Amino acid sequence: MSIHSQRPLVDERLQGLAQLDQRSRDIFRRLVETYLDTGEPVGSRTISRILPSSLSPASVRNVMMDLEETGLIYSPHTSAGRMPTNAGLRFFVDALLEVGSISPEERARIDAQMTGANRSRRIEEVLGEATTLLSGLSHCAGLVMAPKLNARLKHIEFVSLSPGRGLVILVAEDGTVENRAIDLPPGLPPSSLIKASNYLSARMQGKTIGELQRHMHDEIATLKTELDELTAKVVADGVATWSGNAEEDDRTLIVKGQGNLIENLTAFDDLERIRRLFDDLENKKGLIQLLGSAEIGEGVRIFIGAENKLFSMSGSSLIVAPYRNSEEKIVGALGIIGPTRMNYARIIPMVDYTARIIGRLIT
Structure with missing residues (x-):
């Protein structure tokens, strides 16, 4: 499993973090792990009790003051305890976190x-x-x-809603159903919707909507040859309606x-x-x-x-x-x-x- 950071540590105050001595790293690690567990500021006395080596609260407090100067930790409000900053959490995740396997x-x-x-x-x-x-x-x-609608397509159907308005219904192989409203050419006969449905259904089997769009782009000459002008426009508009705003629709x-x-x-x-x-x-x-x-x-x-x-x-x-x-x-x-x-x-x-x-x- 690979882990990628959102960005490298670029803050000038944090350039020397990789050179932290082992004592500072151990104290910082214990502080962050305790904070993540409790959600509360961590004091020097707490760190002193859980360190594997014997270190007085005063010695821990001195190290914590150094860590605070680097921007790794801070003291919220008037509390005597410390919490990691966002930069401190990033350093912990990037350099000190031991990620195991899922239980x-x-x-x-x-x-x-x-x-x-x-x-x-x-x-x-x-x-x-x-x-x-x-x-x-x-x-x-x-x-x-x-x-x-990334699944493979199975069926398409054009349905008239009212004069000048229609509905394109797409059915995917996994059962997903999508529909979009489109404008219909004036004077379009009902038979044109059936022709448009049959034309696309014969060409869309097993394709995604993106593949269908590319396929129809390549077959634009065939589209105009095999279908009358109004039906060809319905087909083109029906496929194009899925290529709108990619950020919102796709x-x-x-x-x-x-x-x-x-x-x-x-x-x-x-x-x-x-x-x-x-x-x-x-x-x-x-x-x-x-x-x-x-x-x-x-x-x-x-x-x-x-x-x-x-x-x-x-x-x-x-x-x-x-x-x-x-x-x-x-x-x-x-x-x-x-x-x-x-x-x-x-x-x-x-x-x-x-x-x-x-x-x-x-x-």
Whole structure:
């Protein structure tokens, strides 16, 4: 499993982090791990008790002061304890986090639930099941992005709605049904809709909508030869209606488990942050662009806090992984979003494994 950061550590204050001595690394690691577990500031006395070596609270406090100067940790309010900054969390994830394998129990639950979800269900339902499953296992919000109507096509039909308006109905091999309204040429006879349906149905079997669009582009001369002008226009318009705004129309976004984000509130969180996060989750365009970035490279990607503008106000983290179809082509991404203090070591392999399972279920 490969893990990719959202960006390298470029802040000048953090250039020397790789040269931290072992004592500083151990104290910083214990502080972050304790914070991720409790969600509360961590004091020097707590660190002193859990360190494997004997080190006084005063010595730990001196190291923590040095770590604070580097920008790795900070003291919230007037508390004597320290918490990691976003830069500190990034350094922890990039340099110190030990990511293991998914637990046997979680693996078995994902296998059982996803295999069951694949029986006699459309791909959207499978993806929805995966999103709900990730949300439940992580106690965060689960989300998934998939190409809209990416399945192989089975049937197309043109239906008249009213004079000058019609409906294009697409049925995929997996049972998915999509429909779009189109304008019909004035004076179009009902027989033209039947001709248009038959013409496309004979040429679309087993193709995706993208492949059908490319095929029709190559057959434009045949289209004009075999069909009358009005019917040819219906066919062209019917196929073109699926090539509109790619950002809005070509992606399906599923978000489940937002209620978990409220349950994760601690004394140092507030409802305003959650409200902003809910606003972010409603921003379909922004989320689609963010998830789309996971399709650029291999492996799991991690976005922490203000590293991404979409979550800059809500201070949330996103762990996301791409998934592939049977042809090993990346076709979507799934992951979870939650507080920056999430259990990265546990959730990263969980997201990665679920993405791999999804890939096996997609034909």
